[in-house]
Amino acid sequence: MAKGSSVQALYELCRRTFTSSSAASASPQAIRKISALMDTITPEEVGLGDGLDDDRGLGFFGSSPFNNPNRTARWAQPITYLHIYECDSFTIGIFCLPTSSVIPLHDHPGMTVLSKILYGSMHVKAYDWTEPSFIARSGNSKNNPVRLGKLQKDTVLTAPCPTTVLYPKTGGNLHCFTAVTSCAVLDVLAPPYSEVAGRNCTYYHDYPYSSFSTGEEPVQPDKGEDHAWLEAIEAPDLYMRSGAYTGPAVQGELCFPGSCTII
Helix, strand or coil, X not given: CCCCCHHHHHHHHHHHHCCCCCCCCCCHHHHHHHHHHHHHCXXXXXXXXXXXXXXXXXXXXXXXHHHXXXXXXXXXXXXXXXXXXXXXXXXXXXXXXXCCCEEEEECCCXXXXXXXXXECEEEEEEEEECCCCCEECCCCCCCCCEEEEEEEEEEEEECCCCCEEECCCCCCCEEEEEECCCEEEEEEEECCCECCCCECCCEEEEEEHHHCCECCECCCHHHCCCEEEEXXXXXXXXXXXXXXXXXXXXXXXXXXXXXXXXX
């Protein structure tokens, strides 16, 4: 029974905080409350165990001779997504990453995202767009224009550690995850990606700042370490699958106008 569980508490707090009209503009106080709650959630509370003995990042599937990590190349092991809840205003889910797997650099247009590492270690590299924006183009006309981004984070996070928050224009809205060890991340996205609403996920490649210049923004040596040019690229072929979430189910109900529905 989910009543009283941390997952249920997270759902109820998100439901009160995010509505379809204000999902990305919740107050700092409300975001801090959600972040503080996520800080307390353990792998066991979402049905994962500690996950540390399973290098595939798939501890919830149990042992199988067909999934022996010694027989499968590490790069061929899937990232697994565990769906907990989704509505028009927010989603809750968990990404389980095997060692060395990567979720490439991507953005979160108009979104607020809270991420809590449940177990393991993960390298996070994150950028925000510079204001004002600077655009450059390479000599090769086949390449997309590149836009200047400022590095916000380039570090390894190891559980237990505080929940991180990114916002539409701050906090590292474009980020890349690399699993240093098998790890799992609890995510809240508000609002979620939506092609209809124009919130598509775009992937990027980052180039050193010295690679390009623009008439508006000449190359400056002092920006080399904390700025990069980001080029939009086609969505990569990610080896990702859906898994079975085995933690407490959300006990939901129809929400007030702006409305969440149970999925």
